[in-house]
Amino acid sequence: MLTYHLDHNAKLPLYEQLYRAIRHDIMTGQLAGGEQLPAKRPLSAHLRVSQITVETAYGQLAAEGYIRAVPRSGYFVQQVDTLPHPLPTMPPSAPVSPAPSPPFAFDFKTNVVDTDCFPFSIWARLSRAVLTDYDRSLLLEAASQGVLALREQIRRYLYAFRGISVEPDQIIVGAGSEYLVTLLIQLLGRKRTYAIETPGYPKLGQIFEANDAATVPIPLDADGLCFESLCASNASVAYLTPSHHFPLGVVTSAARRMALLRWANEAEDRYLIEDDYDSEFRFVSRPIPALKELDHNDRVIYHNTFAKSLAPSLRIGYIALPRSLLPIYQARFGSYASTVPVFEQYTLARFLETGSFERHVNRIRNLYKARLDTLLNALAQSSLAGRYHVSGTEAGLHLLLHMENGMNEQQLIASAAAKGVRVYGLSSYYIGTSAACPPATVLLGYAGIPSEQLTAAVDALAQAWG
Amino acid sequence: MLTYHLDHNAKLPLYEQLYRAIRHDIMTGQLAGGEQLPAKRPLSAHLRVSQITVETAYGQLAAEGYIRAVPRSGYFVQQVDTLPHPLPTMPPSAPVSPAPSPPFAFDFKTNVVDTDCFPFSIWARLSRAVLTDYDRSLLLEAASQGVLALREQIRRYLYAFRGISVEPDQIIVGAGSEYLVTLLIQLLGRKRTYAIETPGYPKLGQIFEANDAATVPIPLDADGLCFESLCASNASVAYLTPSHHFPLGVVTSAARRMALLRWANEAEDRYLIEDDYDSEFRFVSRPIPALKELDHNDRVIYHNTFAKSLAPSLRIGYIALPRSLLPIYQARFGSYASTVPVFEQYTLARFLETGSFERHVNRIRNLYKARLDTLLNALAQSSLAGRYHVSGTEAGLHLLLHMENGMNEQQLIASAAAKGVRVYGLSSYYIGTSAACPPATVLLGYAGIPSEQLTAAVDALAQAWG
Numbered sequence: 001m002l003t004y005h006l007d008h009n010a011k012l013p014l015y016e017q018l019y020r021a022i023r024h025d026i027m028t029g030q031l032a033g034g035e036q037l038p039a040k041r042p043l044s045a046h047l048r049v050s051q052i053t054v055e056t057a058y059g060q061l062a063a064e065g066y067i068r069a070v071p072r073s074g075y076f077v078q079q080v081d082t083l084p085h086p087l088p089t090m091p092p093s094a095p096v097s098p099a100p101s102p103p104f105a106f107d108f109k110t111n112v113v114d115t116d117c118f119p120f121s122i123w124a125r126l127s128r129a130v131l132t133d134y135d136r137s138l139l140l141e142a143a144s145q146g147v148l149a150l151r152e153q154i155r156r157y158l159y160a161f162r163g164i165s166v167e168p169d170q171i172i173v174g175a176g177s178e179y180l181v182t183l184l185i186q187l188l189g190r191k192r193t194y195a196i197e198t199p200g201y202p203k204l205g206q207i208f209e210a211n212d213a214a215t216v217p218i219p220l221d222a223d224g225l226c227f228e229s230l231c232a233s234n235a236s237v238a239y240l241t242p243s244h245h246f247p248l249g250v251v252t253s254a255a256r257r258m259a260l261l262r263w264a265n266e267a268e269d270r271y272l273i274e275d276d277y278d279s280e281f282r283f284v285s286r287p288i289p290a291l292k293e294l295d296h297n298d299r300v301i302y303h304n305t306f307a308k309s310l311a312p313s314l315r316i317g318y319i320a321l322p323r324s325l326l327p328i329y330q331a332r333f334g335s336y337a338s339t340v341p342v343f344e345q346y347t348l349a350r351f352l353e354t355g356s357f358e359r360h361v362n363r364i365r366n367l368y369k370a371r372l373d374t375l376l377n378a379l380a381q382s383s384l385a386g387r388y389h390v391s392g393t394e395a396g397l398h399l400l401l402h403m404e405n406g407m408n409e410q411q412l413i414a415s416a417a418a419k420g421v422r423v424y425g426l427s428s429y430y431i432g433t434s435a436a437c438p439p440a441t442v443l444l445g446y447a448g449i450p451s452e453q454l455t456a457a458v459d460a461l462a463q464a465w466g
Numbered sequence: 467m468l469t470y471h472l473d474h475n476a477k478l479p480l481y482e483q484l485y486r487a488i489r490h491d492i493m494t495g496q497l498a499g500g501e502q503l504p505a506k507r508p509l510s511a512h513l514r515v516s517q518i519t520v521e522t523a524y525g526q527l528a529a530e531g532y533i534r535a536v537p538r539s540g541y542f543v544q545q546v547d548t549l550p551h552p553l554p555t556m557p558p559s560a561p562v563s564p565a566p567s568p569p570f571a572f573d574f575k576t577n578v579v580d581t582d583c584f585p586f587s588i589w590a591r592l593s594r595a596v597l598t599d600y601d602r603s604l605l606l607e608a609a610s611q612g613v614l615a616l617r618e619q620i621r622r623y624l625y626a627f628r629g630i631s632v633e634p635d636q637i638i639v640g641a642g643s644e645y646l647v648t649l650l651i652q653l654l655g656r657k658r659t660y661a662i663e664t665p666g667y668p669k670l671g672q673i674f675e676a677n678d679a680a681t682v683p684i685p686l687d688a689d690g691l692c693f694e695s696l697c698a699s700n701a702s703v704a705y706l707t708p709s710h711h712f713p714l715g716v717v718t719s720a721a722r723r724m725a726l727l728r729w730a731n732e733a734e735d736r737y738l739i740e741d742d743y744d745s746e747f748r749f750v751s752r753p754i755p756a757l758k759e760l761d762h763n764d765r766v767i768y769h770n771t772f773a774k775s776l777a778p779s780l781r782i783g784y785i786a787l788p789r790s791l792l793p794i795y796q797a798r799f800g801s802y803a804s805t806v807p808v809f810e811q812y813t814l815a816r817f818l819e820t821g822s823f824e825r826h827v828n829r830i831r832n833l834y835k836a837r838l839d840t841l842l843n844a845l846a847q848s849s850l851a852g853r854y855h856v857s858g859t860e861a862g863l864h865l866l867l868h869m870e871n872g873m874n875e876q877q878l879i880a881s882a883a884a885k886g887v888r889v890y891g892l893s894s895y896y897i898g899t900s901a902a903c904p905p906a907t908v909l910l911g912y913a914g915i916p917s918e919q920l921t922a923a924v925d926a927l928a929q930a931w932g
Contacts, residue, residue, distance in 0.1 A: 026720075063860065064754055065689065065719025078721055115605035124597045127809075131590045139581035139777035175641040175781075175805035182648060186676040203801060210652040210798060212678065223531065253531025254492070255544055288530055311605035313808040315641075332676060335669060339641035341810050342779040343593075394529065 249392020715858020
């Protein structure tokens with residue numbers, strides 16, 4: 001008879017103890033395949049537990065396939081392959097964490113926003129109102145493209161501020177850029193080549209690579225994406241930042257816009273993906289009209305997110321598809337669930353509807369403009385004056401600083417780091433060769449550094465590069 | 467001199483009217499490339515507007531590249547290609563909406579849950595508390611894998627309820643299954659073949675296809691995924707539902723589990739993806755232990771979501787990676803943003819931490835069990851008695867009804883539909899051939915139909931099939 005020590009005082013229930021004990025014996029081969037287990041009644045008497053305890057343990061073992069009940073005969077151990085011996089213990093893997101950064105006093109990162117000025121109390125109030133007003137309907141699954149109320153607000157925003165006419169059924173709300181670009185690759189396919197800008201977002205290339213989608217880097221000239229290079233490539237889709245190129249700051253000229261749209265029209269199945277990432281932050285004159293505004297033949301896929309205009313933790317972006325792509329989207333992805341929680345979608349819809357978004361964007365545009373002015377003034381009044389020039393200051397949250405102090409990019413970065421300031425070399429944004437990179441140029445992202453610290457940061461740079 | 471009618475009473479600012487008028491003339495060729503524009507002062511006098519108005523309009527046109535400022539000479543029209551004539555107007559595309567469903571009185575869908583019993587007031591209370599307690603820190607970007615507080619709660623849950631030992635750094639929180647499976651394909655690559663179950667989730671095949679990842683369908687036998695078929699295939703990853711196969715309900719036996727783990731150990735770079743989609747809803751005996759629990763050699767990727775246990779609108783799922791895959795994940799996706807808003811992550815963490823999740827799952831498990839019992843009783847007491855048998859009732863939110871009334875699957879579906887009841891044919895879940903499909907079998911998902919309606923639904927089925 002099976003004999004196990006079952007502890008009546010243990011926290012683990014008796015049936016669980018018995019189940020584990022028998023399972024252990026089966027796994028280790030002490031109970032062999034085909035062997036019959038004792039009947040429930042004698043085993044319960046033997047172990048001084050109730051018959052229910054044995055029954056529950058046997059039931060569980062049977063459900064998991066360790067034993068098999070044969071009607072009118074009893075329970076039999078199944079043939080269970082024993083596990084191979086675990087591999088020799090591996091050395092503990094190195095802790096997976098980013099390398100510790102040197103302690104920078106100032107970091108001119110480009111991918112931050114200042115969340116201090118986000119009107120969180122308004123957002124929290126709208127959130128509470130959404131919880132109350134929508135109540136249980138927040139539990140219902142959203143349409144694959146996102147809740148209609150939000151898509152309608154995005155439509156209004158695009159029309160009012162970007163001159164773009166799309167209908168809500170063309171808009172797809174999704175959990176941020178990486179998700180939406182991946183979706184576009186699935187929609188447009190991997191049997192083609194995508195033109196991407198060089199220099200450009202390093203992450204964009206990563207997304208295409210992770211999706212095994214072929215890319216061809218296309219350089220920029222003063223008018224935008226180099227048109228001859230695009231035409232000479234085998235690309236049929238171009239991903240671009242026409243309103244304000246990242247990181248060079250080039251605004252695609254009207255002539256180049258027309259040329260790009262003509263290129264897209266010249267063959268079936270060509271598209272432009274317009275990443276309008278910082279169109280909200282134009283400091284000089286009106287916002288540049290979107291390429292999509294001029295897109296009379298429906299060749300432009302518009303893409304933007306709220307990560308920069310609101311906060312990175314709200315993973316809400318959107319794309320607006322040409323009408324011709326909608327049936328394909330519906331057929332292939334219409335059954336996908338929306339990736340953004342319904343709650344956030346309704347809250348953001350209200351934030352847009354009540355004008356809070358517009359007021360917030362106006363406020364931070366002024367804030368970032370003030371930081372830009374502070375930075376430019378501090379540079380002009382520093383000992384660096386006369387030995388640099390800047391570019392890309394019309395828009396966005398960073399500028400390019402071209403140094404003429406005899407240092408190369410590498411030396412600029414290293415000497416700034418030695419003074420506690422982190423700056424970013426332009427060459428690292430190039431794909432493949434950076435031969436076309438202007439020499440001795442660094443990116444300074446100023447959105448994350450308050451004005452009062454910018455002067456100190458420039459002082460440190462002046463010491464490093466003076 | 468340019469002459470435009472500018473309306474001083476219009477809502478559109480004067481500079482904007484002027485900008486649009488000049489842009490229009492450039493686009494239509496009325497102002498040719500190279501042509502010089504009038505100087506600001508005479509034009510402003512001529513049009514009776516301020517000089518600032520002209521300056522602003524010119525500035526905008528220059529920023530967009532329609533005109534060019536030449537120092538000490540003035541403004542010149544740029545050479546702008548005119549757009550090709552828009553293509554002949556396409557017939558309006560058919561409205562993109564799913565085909566209207568016939569009006570079913572009862573729908574035995576499998577992919578619904580009953581959100582009526584979700585403790586929304588508790589969730590709303592926790593949401594409000596999170597807004598207050600975390601305040602602005604909700605705006606900070608989450609770690610790529612999700613906020614630590616939630617990953618820690620998932621770790622505790624997996625340990626306590628599924629016997630799985632993983633650390634929070636192995637867990638990746640993401641916006642639902644489609645996103646997480648896409649991420650896994652990116653992580654494991656497209657240079658291999660993935661074994662998927664047939665029958666199985668139709669959506670799973672779609673995700674692999676949309677990602678151009680090769681799949682091989684593997685049939686099921688009474689013990690789970692057919693081992694010979696798996697071994698004979700060229701698959702190096704198998705995606706399976708071992709605790710409760712969808713849709714057959716097969717529980718993978720202990721022997722088969724060992725065999726599968728051995729298979730995964732036999733070659734470098736083989737993995738099992740365990741989709742534990744409804745392990746919370748096991749009605750008979752304890753939950754079946756996860757394959758991951760037995761995974762001593764770290765070959766199992768565990769995958770689950772909260773869509774069924776909470777609500778589909780909360781797009782929160784997670785995977786637990788083997789430690790060996792973490793460095794690859796970190797290197798390739800560590801810079802991706804988390805796809806779930808921080809707010810939902812903290813709220814769910816509290817929902818788990820306070821025991822609300824466990825209480826909720828226990829409650830709905832009982833509710834679904836009661837519905838299952840009602841359904842089984844109604845069938846047994848109907849005129850169908852003796853002409854059917856059921857399977858797959860140990861767990862999950864659906865059962866298989868095998869009819870023996872002479873009708874085939876097609877006839878069962880059609881005659882039920884004629885009586886206002888929607889049932890789902892098992893054959894449609896097979897990939898490729900459905901030759902192995904049991905005849906005349908339909909899926910009845912009972913989670914979305916209240917008990918009092920289940921009896922009426924069975925009455926209608928009895929009329930249809932009697």
